[in-house]
Amino acid sequence: MRVHLGPAGGAARDTVAAGLRRAGIELAAVHSDGAVRVAAGRTPGAALDGWPEPGGGPLLLVADIFTAAGVRRAVRAGAVAMLHSAEATPERLLTAVHSARYGEGRMPYGVLVRLLGEAGGDDAERRHPTPGSPLTARQTTVLTLVAEGHGNAAIARELSCSQHTVKNVMYDLMTRLQVRNRAHAVAHGVRTGLI
Numbered sequence: 001m002r003v004h005l006g007p008a009g010g011a012a013r014d015t016v017a018a019g020l021r022r023a024g025i026e027l028a029a030v031h032s033d034g035a036v037r038v039a040a041g042r043t044p045g046a047a048l049d050g051w052p053e054p055g056g057g058p059l060l061l062v063a064d065i066f067t068a069a070g071v072r073r074a075v076r077a078g079a080v081a082m083l084h085s086a087e088a089t090p091e092r093l094l095t096a097v098h099s100a101r102y103g104e105g106r107m108p109y110g111v112l113v114r115l116l117g118e119a120g121g122d123d124a125e126r127r128h129p130t131p132g133s134p135l136t137a138r139q140t141t142v143l144t145l146v147a148e149g150h151g152n153a154a155i156a157r158e159l160s161c162s163q164h165t166v167k168n169v170m171y172d173l174m175t176r177l178q179v180r181n182r183a184h185a186v187a188h189g190v191r192t193g194l195i
Helices: 010-022 044-048 068-076 090-101 109-119 137-147 152-159 163-177 182-192
Strands: 002-005 026-028 036-041 059-063 079-084
Touching: 002 010, 010 026, 010 036, 010 044, 010 059, 010 090, 036 044, 036 090, 044 059, 044 068, 059 068, 059 090, 068 079, 079 090, 109 182, 137 152, 137 163, 137 182, 152 163, 163 182
Parallel strands: 002 026, 002 036, 036 059, 059 079
Antiparallel strands: none
16 A cells, blocks of 8 residues: 655654654655645644645645644645554554554544534533433533543542543443444444534
């Protein structure tokens, strides 16, 4: 498999290039048909600087920071897969390149939640259950914090409770929502407007 790594990106580009090579992916000097384009940088904008017109095949974007505006720019440029640079291990890069090549949209949950959240109301509204919500206020708060990327320890500190309590709340809310895991709970919460 071959990819064309974009011209911009600085140190982020070099790190991604090394990860792609370790994953056994060949870096093409110029873009060719069938090659996945890879853009890397601190932000989506920095990663996309220097790219020609949008189009030219599927694009994988790797960045340190994602904003809603940056994600929209990346999607307009043809990005079908996005990856946080902190998670850009050779294995994940390989998976993301395959996803981009076959048109499977991939985006970190935190990015998706932030992007969808900016289209909704303010944070205070989303932390309280909607009328008829199957979740309690505490479960909604925990689910919102999970969606923001917090682990059990950080949630426990935020809510001034034990990690054991957070685990119990997560177990109860996953049972109420009939979901398999935390990621499924967040996706369900976003889709149904619970968070």
